[in-house]
Amino acid sequence: xxxxxxxxxxxxxxxxxxxxxxxxxxxxxxxxxxxxxxxxxxxxxxxxxxxxxxxxxxxxxxxxxxxxxxxxxxxxxxxxxxxxxxxxxxxxxxxxxxxxxxxxxxxxxxxxxxxxxxxxxxxxxxxxxxxxxxxxxxxxxxxxx
Numbered sequence: 763x764x765x766x767x768x769x770x771x772x773x774x775x776x777x778x779x780x781x782x783x784x785x786x787x788x789x790x791x792x793x794x795x796x797x798x799x800x801x802x803x804x805x806x807x808x809x810x811x812x813x814x815x816x817x818x819x820x821x822x823x824x825x826x827x828x829x830x831x832x833x834x835x836x837x838x839x840x841x842x843x844x845x846x847x848x849x850x851x852x853x854x855x856x857x858x859x860x861x862x863x864x865x866x867x868x869x870x871x872x873x874x875x876x877x878x879x880x881x882x883x884x885x886x887x888x889x890x891x892x893x894x895x896x897x898x899x900x901x902x903x904x905x906x907x
Contacts, residue, residue, distance in 0.1 A: 810855035812837055822855035827870050830859040874902035 811819040812834035822832035826841060828850040833841065841847045851870070856862060862871055864883035871881040877894035887896055 810857055824852040825855045825859055827851040827853060827859070827863070830863070832856070832859070872899055873897070874899050876902075 810822040810825070810832050812822045813831045814837040815834055820834035820836070823835055824838055824841070825832040832855045838852075841850055841852060853870075863869065864871055864886060867883050867885040869883035869885055871883055873882050873884070873887050873896045874880070875882050875887070875891050875894045875896055878891065881899055882891055882896070887894075
């Protein structure tokens with residue numbers, strides 16, 4: 763920068779003050795980045811947790827009805843990219859996925875049988891409850907709420 767010509771290469775010294783300041787700045791920036799991303803996704807009380815995360819459990823974005831598992835953004839990626847997992851049925855995250863599945867047919871409980879006052883899957887509505895009156899489960903939930 764000073765445009766001085768040196769016949770022999772000078773022995774350059776590292777400015778330790780600036781070097782330490784830069785490394786400290788990089789460390790702080792990296793800590794801020796990692797803590798802010800985990801704070802945004804870290805599950806708060808009452809939210810559904812990712813079943814795959816170890817250590818700090820992150821907030822689940824979706825639940826898979828085939829795997830019966832809830833996933834955060836990172837662990838959900840295979841379900842969005844891999845062809846075999848793309849066929850899995852995803853829904854908004856819920857706890858106790860096993861309780862939301864039909865015991866007989868392993869299908870999600872999507873309908874409410876008004877005749878028997880019970881939740882049923884699509885197969886139950888065609889097989890065991892075919893003459894009964896049905897409404898979507900969400901509709902019945904809103905009505906009773």
